Amino acid sequence: MQVYHHINDFTRLENAAVTIGTFDGVHLGHQQIIKELTDCAKLIKGETVVLTFFPHPRMILNPENHALKMINTMAEKAEILDHLGVDHLIITPFTRDFSNQTPEAYIKNVLVEQIGLKTMVIGYDHRFGKDRAGGLNELKQFSATYNYTVKEIAEEDVKDAAVSSTRIRNALNVGDVGTALELMGHPFTLSGKVVRGDQIGRTLGYPTANLFIEENYKLIPADGIYAVTVELLGNRNKNQQVNDPYHPANAKKAGSHPHYQGMAYIGHRPTINGMSRNIEVNIxxxxxxxxxxxxxxxxxxxxxxxxxxxxxxxxxxQLAEDKKDTIRYFARG
Ligand SMILES: Cc1cc2nc3c(=O)[nH]c(=O)nc-3n(C[C@H](O)[C@H](O)[C@H](O)COP(=O)(O)O)c2cc1C
Ligand SMILES: Nc1ncnc2c1ncn2[C@@H]1O[C@H](COP(=O)(O)OP(=O)(O)O)[C@@H](O)[C@H]1O
Structure with missing residues (x-):
């Protein structure tokens, strides 16, 4: 997958199948849209393009809203879309200028002239352009003029499955990572650097790697203890991953790096009157x-x-009990 950080870096395609959205969580509903996109691209012998915004529009319009947390970091999202076989990912900074375009200007200047739109795959409720005036109707209205087709993903297809990013966020906020897994078809992940803690863990017989997460917009699930698998990614630079998914350090194929089971802890460590909210794992x-x-x-x-x-x-x-419970969970298969 090719990743672009500005629409101007993109070289117009002959036949682009395009979808637009935030795709937070890249859940089963999103995956259905991506599957549709891939099928459409095959029909027109073209390539798939996902257009996404980062930072999220609401982070720009509402920077003091710290409550807005995302299921995926941009790097995680890029990785999942790559696995789903997307050819091009355009990460557009959401600027006022960009959002002030009329629907027609956006369709003509961005989608048709800069991307090479031939088929648009779009969810029933997607809005774009100034005052969110653009939607499915506008896309259909201009399709003859600019020579593209529109494939709508119907409301009932998405709603039937009752899958939504909001529902996943709500589940994670109460610690229900099992529901998140079910709705996304892949587990919720946290990734970051291992930093030093108070070194008490090893004295208890349960050393815990403390995780530092760089992205302040990343959703952290409810405090508690979780069964996790742990992937050791080495010293790769996560930002490089978005810039250059082909960098050898960023190749993340199954089995290409060590994989373990473990028990994770999220909380303030009330037993030792901890001050910060820690994310730790005993591997x-x-x-x-x-x-x-x-x-x-x-x-x-x-x-x-x-x-x-x-x-x-x-x-x-209790840690010995947690370990038993976690091993029992994994043994269930
Ligand atoms: C599986 C697991 C469960 C934990 N449960 C609790 C808990 O219920 N209460 C608590 O205060 N700390 C809990 N902790 C956090 C420990 O207090 C912490 O790991 C210990 O203080 C070591 O901290 P350190 O890594 O900074 O040295 C848990 C840690 C793990 C790995
Ligand atoms: N089984 C293990 N699980 C987690 N970390 C481990 C394990 N074995 C060794 N370590 C190492 O020990 C460190 C954790 O030890 P700990 O005493 O809890 O110190 P700290 O408070 O600095 O996290 C980890 O960061 C890691 O480098």
Whole structure:
């Protein structure tokens, strides 16, 4: 997949099948749109283009709204779209100028002249252009003039499945990573660098790698303990991943890097009166120094809520129970 950070970097295609959206979570509904896009591209012997906005329009229009958290970082989204076989991903900065275009100007200047639109695949409720005046009707209205077709994804197709980014965010906010997995068809992930903590973990017999997440817009699930798989990504630069998905350090094929099971903790560590909200993982059958490495946690199952214990000894007893519960979860297959 080719990634572009500005529409001007894009070289117009002969036959582009295009879709536009935020695609947060790249859930089963989104995957249906991408599948439709791929089928349309085959019909016109063309290539697939996903046009997305980053930062999210609401982050720009509402920068003080810290409540707006995203299921995916841009890098994670790019990676999933790449796996789904998308040919071109255009990440457009959402500027006032851009959003002030009329629907026709947007269709003509951006979609037709800069991208080479031949087939538009679009969800029933997508809006674009100044005051969100553009939608399916406008796309259809100008299709004859600018010589493209419109493939609509019907409301019932998306709604039937009851899949939405909002529903996934709500599930994650209460720790229900199982529902998120079901609605996305892939696990919710957190990735970042391993940083030093207070080094208490190892004294309990449960060393925990502490995760630092760079993207402040990333949604962190509810406090609690989770069954996760852990991928050791080495020292790759996550930003490079978006800029250059072909960089060898960014190749992330199944089995190309170590994969472990583990139990993750999200919370303030009330037992030791911790101040910060930590994301930590105890990796099973593992004993290596991974400070400064990038790791990815794949969240599969909620184990329990965070608890304040009266002593570290009690916490340690509970950690042994958590490990048993987590192993039992994985054994269930
Ligand atoms: C699976 C797991 C469950 C945990 N559960 C709790 C908990 O219920 N209450 C709590 O205060 N801390 C909990 N912790 C966090 C520990 O307090 C923390 O790992 C320990 O203080 C070590 O911190 P350090 O990595 O900064 O050294 C848990 C950690 C893990 C890995
Ligand atoms: N099984 C393991 N799970 C997690 N980290 C491990 C494991 N074995 C070794 N480590 C290393 O130990 C560190 C965690 O030890 P810990 O005592 O909890 O220190 P800290 O408080 O700095 O996280 C990790 O960052 C990692 O480098």
């Amino acid at each position: 099973f059958d593992f004993n290596e120094d991974i400070y400064h490495q990038n790791i990815q946690l794949n969240f599969l199952h909620f184990i329990r809520h965070d608890i304040r214990f009266d002593s570290l000894e009690q916490l340690k007893t």
